[in-house]
Amino acid sequence: MKSYVAGVGMTRFEKPETANRPYWELAEEAGRAALADAGIGYEQVEHVPVGYCFQPSTAGQRAAYALGLTGVPVYNVNNNCATGATALVMARQLVAGGLADCVLALGFEKMKKGSLGSGAGAGDFGASPVARHYGIMAARHGFGQSPPTAQLFGNAAREHMERYGTTPEQLAAVAAKNHRHSADNPHAQFRDVYTVAEVLAAKPVHEPLTRLQCSPTSDGAAAAVVVSERFLVRHGLHAEAVEIAGQAMATDTPATFASGSCIDVVGKPVTAAAARQAFAAAGLGIDDVDVIELHDCFSVNELLTYEALGMCADGDSGALAESGATTYGGRWVVNPSGGLISKGHPLGATGLAQTAELVWQLRGQAGPRQVSGAAVGLAHNIGLGGAAVVTLLRR
Template structure:
């Protein structure tokens, strides 16, 4: 049997607007990593390996970031998996521990971004063919390119397709943003902490129809980290009260369905559905067992698509789920209590690890004003175009 893996320490910086703070990527990485180690109550020299995620930067920036924590000669892996980078680093850390290779691994993710909308490729450069060119080709066959940010176009067009096919409304899309901005008011780490009415969301500047500014995740600077350890390490160091078990984790990539001509499918719904099926089988838990969820709401439509992919609603019913209040406090689940990517921010390499940090705090009962009552099981969902969908199921450690 595989060894169990536990998160015993998490840390993150406040997510901030690019260039709003005078710091470098290794400064933010040091802050997040130091907080995670302090949360675990362990010294850096106990860390045996470190997968480090980022999308915008040069090779071995992972080492430069880790060197701020110590110079112990451990292996450092530089990870880039588009917007799913942070959760991919966490998955590697878990695999090292579950496989018996290590007892203590630090997963770290950071991003220092530029102002303005992100292009279609995260970190792509030179003359290489775009890794998401095929994806955008599917979109362009149905909705021609216009003068708008590429990622907003592809997700906005997925929203248009969902509206045309199922009758989803602009109000339902906007309600996702209303909820997540409202949740962020209680998150000191969030880039934005302002609440907006439905009317304000709908009246905001249009980025690409039907998506307005407050329905789109911003570019962000920030870092997050998690200390992942074995059960033996937990017991030897007396960390039972800190430990949150990673019950199961899975990663999927695009299937043939992604390229069947549907914009809904090309932005990742099929791989999210497959990841959900796999993680429920691996964990022995279903969506009905989950209390709190951090999912990838890069745009409001993607939260609705993810409801459907996770089995929270049937295809076409995601808009009704948000309208019924099922995904906020007092509902069946609390989704994105952190404010999600839309309001908390989206520094690509850090996003997945920030999701894990929020779930860890929730399951420990340490989420302060945004605490989900009696949260026992948490779920994370993080996707990147190109593509990868990473999901995790978590519960408080049982010893």
Template sequence: MRQRAKSMKRVFVVGVGMTKFVKPGKPDPNYPELASEAVTAALADAGIGYPDIEQTCVGYVHADSTAGQRAVYELGMTGIPVLNLNNNCASGSSALFYARQLVAGNLADCVLALGFEKMLGGSLGTPAHPQATNPVEKFMAAAAKLREPTGGPVVLEMFRAAGLDHMERYGTTAEQFAKVAEKNHRHSAANPNAQFQDVYSLEEILSSPLVCDPLTKLQCSPTSDGSAAAVVVSEEFVERHGLADQAVEIVGQALATDTEDAYDNAFTIVGAGVSKRAARQAYEQAQLGPDDIDVIELHDCFSINEILTYEALGLCGEGEGGALVDAGETTHGGAWVVNPSGGLISKGHPLGATGLAQCAELSWQLRGKADARQVENARVGLAHNLGLGSAGVVTIYRKAAA
């Protein structure tokens, strides 16, 4: 595998775009219009047209089988291959992963990665096809053995169990979880694409309605509508189109799934092992480590998962995530700025769009185009996107001209 990786071509993101993430409920715009807006912005950013795209990879969860084709047909019916991908909440990053592989493997010079979601309001419920086996049923059963279910939404129950275990094992506090949400809501105030831009005090976070102990409402990502896209190209394409000044290189990327220990404890049930393996592989590819990273967009579906992910990414030791938040190391002025966009908690979480929205944010950060959110001297960025059941994608970016 390592031998093969050495022969792969360099891959760059040269154009990104996204819609504002919004609360579901309105029939319009629907996913074709949302996707068209994001792709149009990404193409304009790259200075190319849709006919330049050779293949398209599309990530989404709640839409029918050829929704990717329906979405890009708004841009043009050019006859190119369109690959539809569903990897739960990691669908957007999975689309990016396959787009990168096409370019790295010399199968295409210019590929579009697109993610979108048109969601129902409220908590995520039963599968779209109730008669089919639920893909996370074994994870649900394992979580139920660890903690008596409270009757809440299934995904929330699983992360609740992980949070309570973290508190009991390591002394992590409800206040430390709430500090994650306080930080991310504060960051989102500078993001015009965020679903929420309100700033809350720590007290307001803690006193918001209790959803599932220890989580309050303001520590949970909302359902959202939205789309994001990225233009992924070869080094030759960058040179041919004079895009070096805005090109961001993908220097490491891994998509990991579960191993036999997936049901062993509350942390592996919610993907901590998957995240750790993906991070390790991405660091190895990039020949970089946690201390080399400046800015991070990670999958804070719940505040609990941000703390678990600090540890999976190697930002701190096992059980030390709460102390990292207390020390202010994950906001401006700290060792890393984590979720300058506001993260899933505040920016929003349209499932298929999330990973590509992370790509957009990190591209803007590394290009120095993030406006009031800009992380000072950002040179290397990391994205972490997780889908239960499980798929974890970690991508490391570096400014090409840096």
């Protein structure tokens, strides 16, 4: 059965030290916005998968109960940084499988100021759910003092530079683009514009990455209402609905670890696998896509994702970013929202915020950041440990 996104909503993403609302209020704002966007009430929702990483067990119920006490099943979802998209996968599966006609996917996060540790909910290094990934990195690069996740991606960037001649300027071009895009997004945590030179001159985090090439910790929430075709017909919602044309989740295989490369450890193979499956399910290819929201947790991951999605050959992503092909006037517009680097990255909300941006783009409702003629959108959300979700949306 076909499934559609009938409504989306999100809060503004904020710095953890300045946000002063509890997570259930953030979730309520996003959920109510999505329901209002769909033109339905919470009493019509049959299931609620809720994504978050840093709150305690059954926090999903606390969040959903702010929308209503209707007795419907609430599922607590945690898949590291891919949590929001995983909640969307569950919503689509329930609808596509004929088990429900209306599902609310909800994601939120309250985070602490500062860098992420060695994995969502992790304690010491050995207990980290991504200890195997760090072990691969340590065998080749050692384990330093900078934030562990930044080390993984910084070392992936170094390998890409050594293997393909990628330059610091090309990495910085990704961040400069996304900061520039966020200036037009009222939901973005940061809206300042930086040049490539300013990105390079920012505080180093883990060579070659600077602070302006790293996503921040954030508070925020996002939501999407996923419905069946018969629900659309029954309630007359076709005008604003966006079809989930294809979607796939993939997890790690031996390819993640076999090469000993951080490029593989941070998720390039698993992203490529999810993309192949999603494109096949939709009957589409990368050339059919107009607008992309991808997981730029660090600038290098945007480059790796270009290659994994088939936007360019391996090693050509730096040149692609520098060419202008991934911004307005280019072949694709990537991260018109500002991406994780500038819009923010509250883990449980990120994948659903990507969905919200793409729905607005495909409806022609994105205001000054509108991608002209956008008809097909692609969302990519990845979590170390690992999971990658690729979703194709079609108007």
